Amino acid sequence: MSMSNTGPEIQNPTVSDLNWSRWFFLSVVFIVLSTTGLLSLFAPAPILFSLIMYGKNKTMLMGAFSILVIYLFSIIFNNVNPLFFGVVSLSFFYGVMLYQIFVKEMDPVEGIVKIGAIIAGLSFLILGLSILGLEISVVEQFEKILVSELEHYKQLDPDLFAKGGERARYLEDVLKNPKEMATTIVSILPSVFFVGIFLSLWASLFSVLRASHIWIQKSTYPYTSNDLVNFKSPNYLVYFLIVGLSCVLFSDFSPHLKLDYVGGNILACVGVFYFFQGFGIYISLLNKLQIKGFIRSLFVVFTIWSLWHVVVIVGVFDQWFDFRKMINRNKEN
Numbered sequence: 001m002s003m004s005n006t007g008p009e010i011q012n013p014t015v016s017d018l019n020w021s022r023w024f025f026l027s028v029v030f031i032v033l034s035t036t037g038l039l040s041l042f043a044p045a046p047i048l049f050s051l052i053m054y055g056k057n058k059t060m061l062m063g064a065f066s067i068l069v070i071y072l073f074s075i076i077f078n079n080v081n082p083l084f085f086g087v088v089s090l091s092f093f094y095g096v097m098l099y100q101i102f103v104k105e106m107d108p109v110e111g112i113v114k115i116g117a118i119i120a121g122l123s124f125l126i127l128g129l130s131i132l133g134l135e136i137s138v139v140e141q142f143e144k145i146l147v148s149e150l151e152h153y154k155q156l157d158p159d160l161f162a163k164g165g166e167r168a169r170y171l172e173d174v175l176k177n178p179k180e181m182a183t184t185i186v187s188i189l190p191s192v193f194f195v196g197i198f199l200s201l202w203a204s205l206f207s208v209l210r211a212s213h214i215w216i217q218k219s220t221y222p223y224t225s226n227d228l229v230n231f232k233s234p235n236y237l238v239y240f241l242i243v244g245l246s247c248v249l250f251s252d253f254s255p256h257l258k259l260d261y262v263g264g265n266i267l268a269c270v271g272v273f274y275f276f277q278g279f280g281i282y283i284s285l286l287n288k289l290q291i292k293g294f295i296r297s298l299f300v301v302f303t304i305w306s307l308w309h310v311v312v313i314v315g316v317f318d319q320w321f322d323f324r325k326m327i328n329r330n331k332e333n
Helices: 015-034 037-042 044-054 056-076 082-103 108-132 138-156 166-176 178-210 225-229 237-249 259-288 293-306 308-321 323-332
Strands: none
Touching: 015 037, 015 044, 015 056, 015 082, 037 178, 044 056, 044 082, 044 178, 056 082, 082 108, 082 178, 108 178, 108 225, 138 166, 138 178, 166 178, 178 225, 178 259, 225 259, 237 259, 259 293, 259 308, 259 323, 293 308, 308 323
């Protein structure tokens, strides 16, 4: 005699449902990161997660879905900002490039350097060709953009300057002499591009490697976040550091050569690698002190936000003193 269960049947979500739920969550995270200022540095991470877990088709769909959502919100709020679409496109491209590290099972440090060099080279090539196609100088082009943006701000808030305050005074000074601000922007543009590329690649790969428990069943990638933070800058970077410092120190002797701008760009580009090296030492110190959990996250965020220059200096001096070896030796003792 067979017995049947007449109670209500409980349906558990299928694997497919869970996959699409996670896919949708990653899409939302990607959209939020791509449109939130400095957090856009982490925007390639959801793309890399998606490529590892769901493959190319669903990731392409994520990109299209994200662009559509941003476009619809832009129409609803009457604020179509081309910058958002540029960030989404670049972040998607960075995520695809980072995926090659997993496909080829490259060492994460080697992969970051190679991929970063390729992206930086392509970026400067495109930027150079764009500059050649301009009918006016780059400074004049940025001057026009600045004036246009300031006028847009004035239309959104007609009482902006009447209210006073530090922000209003700053914007008023820029409006009085937009060429000076445009010149400053153009002078730091090379290092902004270069540093932004490597920071975004490093931060996104670090985030994905730290969350390896999410994708470990989908990939046989043999490296961990520890391999990434054990970053060691090549010794020849010291020569670029010396050149950059020399340009800054001797800029007063030849003001017309703008050596301070040249040196500043060199120091910024070299400094990003020493930051990675110094950050690895900082992580080793936190491990030695057994600082974990939420407190560890607070320490990391505070250090990156407020003491990043100290991290860079530690990375520079590590070329000679090997701080990580000292920390490990003290740990053993």
